[in-house]
Amino acid sequence: MRLLLIGGSGFIGPHVAAALVRSGHLVTVFHRGRTHGSARPLPSGIHEILGDRRRLSESATTLRTLAPHVVVDLVLSSGRQAHELMTVFRGAASRIVALSSCDVYRACGVLHGSEPGSLEPVPLTESSPLRTGLQTYPPERIRMLQQVFGWLDDEYDKIPVEREVLGDADLPGTVLRLPMVYGPGDPLHRFFPMLKRMDDRRPAILFEEKHAAWRSPRGYVENVAAAIALAATSEHAAGHIYNVGEAESLPELEWARLLATATGWTGDLVTLPADRTPAHLRAPGNLDQHWTTDTRRIRQELAYTEPIDRDEAIRRTIDWERAHPPPIDPGAFDYGAEDAAFR
Numbered sequence: 001m002r003l004l005l006i007g008g009s010g011f012i013g014p015h016v017a018a019a020l021v022r023s024g025h026l027v028t029v030f031h032r033g034r035t036h037g038s039a040r041p042l043p044s045g046i047h048e049i050l051g052d053r054r055r056l057s058e059s060a061t062t063l064r065t066l067a068p069h070v071v072v073d074l075v076l077s078s079g080r081q082a083h084e085l086m087t088v089f090r091g092a093a094s095r096i097v098a099l100s101s102c103d104v105y106r107a108c109g110v111l112h113g114s115e116p117g118s119l120e121p122v123p124l125t126e127s128s129p130l131r132t133g134l135q136t137y138p139p140e141r142i143r144m145l146q147q148v149f150g151w152l153d154d155e156y157d158k159i160p161v162e163r164e165v166l167g168d169a170d171l172p173g174t175v176l177r178l179p180m181v182y183g184p185g186d187p188l189h190r191f192f193p194m195l196k197r198m199d200d201r202r203p204a205i206l207f208e209e210k211h212a213a214w215r216s217p218r219g220y221v222e223n224v225a226a227a228i229a230l231a232a233t234s235e236h237a238a239g240h241i242y243n244v245g246e247a248e249s250l251p252e253l254e255w256a257r258l259l260a261t262a263t264g265w266t267g268d269l270v271t272l273p274a275d276r277t278p279a280h281l282r283a284p285g286n287l288d289q290h291w292t293t294d295t296r297r298i299r300q301e302l303a304y305t306e307p308i309d310r311d312e313a314i315r316r317t318i319d320w321e322r323a324h325p326p327p328i329d330p331g332a333f334d335y336g337a338e339d340a341a342f343r
Helices: 013-022 053-065 079-089 106-112 139-148 158-166 192-199 209-213 221-233 252-263 296-302 310-323 335-342
Strands: 002-006 026-031 047-050 070-073 095-101 173-178 180-182 204-208 218-220 241-243 268-272
Touching: 002 013, 002 053, 013 026, 013 221, 026 053, 047 053, 053 079, 070 079, 070 221, 079 095, 079 158, 095 158, 095 221, 158 173, 173 221, 180 221, 192 204, 192 252, 192 310, 204 209, 204 252, 204 335, 209 252, 209 268, 218 221, 218 310, 221 296, 241 296, 252 268, 252 310
Parallel strands: 002 026, 002 070, 026 047, 070 095, 095 173, 173 241, 180 218, 204 268
Antiparallel strands: none
């Protein structure tokens, strides 16, 4: 099978390419020629085309000549980009696979305060209600994310992306709603704040009570890539939406326990009411709204299973975080305030 990966040189893409090559497929990666500084190199045996996803039409002739069976777009940001994608490949490809996010769900809006009304029931299935507002995050949050994810445009919202990809009568689509992805190369360094405290041998690590109990979907990068490769090569996936992520959405406190076990840290995990929790440790939003997702559909319909178990995924991530620490924000590690709150 001939597959084209758009934006396939970042955090997730090289793992998708590697999984497809191992399965004997012909893979082309379309990218800007720059990769995230800590990203995995692209595997050997693939073809590369340089270009800018934000000006996809400029490369339309070259990309259509490939006649890919499936196009996987890893960096779709907006409905406008998705419309351009479908226009470029209509009549040239057989299917589009678009990476979306669990931030399409109404539960995301409830968490961030943009959706009025009651809490959204969990777990979130592929048919759970979506946000009614089409602005995922406020402009200042988008600008911050753009510093990390250069492919985000000012119109970032995955709901219009999904509508464009699934609404084309002539070009079938598949949508994968991704979790919070961790692992080597994670540009957000999701494990680092906890890992640094453990490596600094802090006697206690503090959590605001609701944050400690909050559940969200996560997935190890190679496991997420395996799900993408599976959906891209499965004809049954056409026209479907799949949640991707680990089978159980663990609370934040349980993730801390897993890291403590992996590092050998023996301090205390302490939960505090919000009014006693230092400001730099208080998470914003309505933490009564969990993001627990149901990933049974992809497991049942496509026989998906994770190739890397959680313990190994955590070990690899810890090793990478220690070798590639991000710049330190002193305000995020105010140990004096944490000690005062713990006493």
